[in-house]
Amino acid sequence: MAKKESTLFNMVSSLVIVTLVASTALGYVYELTKGPIAAAKLAAKIKAIDEVVLPYDNNPVEEMYKISVEGSVDSLEVYPAKKDGKLIASAIRSYSPKGYGGNIWLMVGLLPDGNIQNIVVLEHKETPGLGTKMNTLEFQDQFLGKNPSSFNLKVQKDGGDVDALTGATITSRAFGGATQRAFDTYMKGGQHE
């Protein structure tokens, strides 16, 4: 079969047909994957909440509330974990804009009195092999069970109590900063009972 000639009508009609078929196919695939994508995102969120709070029997995602951050238009999401109707811990989705590669997002689990239960890194763009070590237990261990009202979340170089990662002081600073933001916001506007 000979190639179509490049007349205006041929060019326009063939492009219209190609884009029409392509957009129909994409619309179909989008509808098909919409459910699984939402489910995967929710599952990742619930997994992070499970890791940072104590065992609960309510639905923290449904009871999520927002607290606005002081001096900023942003607000943080708080997921309260309850057992027998009593608040046992809260998971706070906090961030620091001061990471080495942009924002660092953490899920910080705080007990009602502000003690740190556990911390999980949600999103980051830190240097592999240096900043990514904030994901290790060796680094995070120093935060667990501490209360930021007595444990200074600045790195030792800045006069705080955090033993920074070798070669990743900026990341350590941002990690502490995000935790501090979660603590400050929660103590000011969060539910404690």
Added chain:
Amino acid sequence: MNNLQNFNKGFFKENAVFVQLLGMCPTLGVTTTAFNGLGMGLATTFVLLMSNISISLIKSFIPDKVRIPAYIVVIASFVTIVDLVMAGYLPELHKNLGLFIPLIVVNCIVLGRAEAFASKNGVVSSIFDGLGMGFGFSMALVMLGGIRELLGSLSIFGIQLVEADGILLFILPPGAFIALGFLIALINHLRKTA
């Protein structure tokens, strides 16, 4: 050229990465581990295969002057499909490769094969060409990712071999250039002597 040759040439004789030096952006960007390299390679293989099939089928209906925009629409559609499906069913891999999946659209290997092969050949040989080029690309990415992971974090496919710190340089971008340079030299030496 028979179909076996169409398939085989993608591995050594015309390997996209080592010989043609195409698709350098994903090659250097995602190969911090062997697994990421494999994921990126297979995603590109799928796009390459599907776009080769479609383009070899529609080639006679597309006037010459608008063939490039038509090919790009076809390629971009398949890339978006891969992106959506991966986000839904392989969220972990999608998190690692996220940034690079949309960039398959501008990967010159895909458009290169559409223009140089699929638009001139039938469906069957285009399938073999797409598969061969795709697997050759995947092989190159796994080799590069494997070497960088091995030297950089002393592990392979996520399995830690020795409990120690590796040579950090190989995880960082300069390590990609150094490792790729040595690999290209080695492959070219083997091609010349074989």
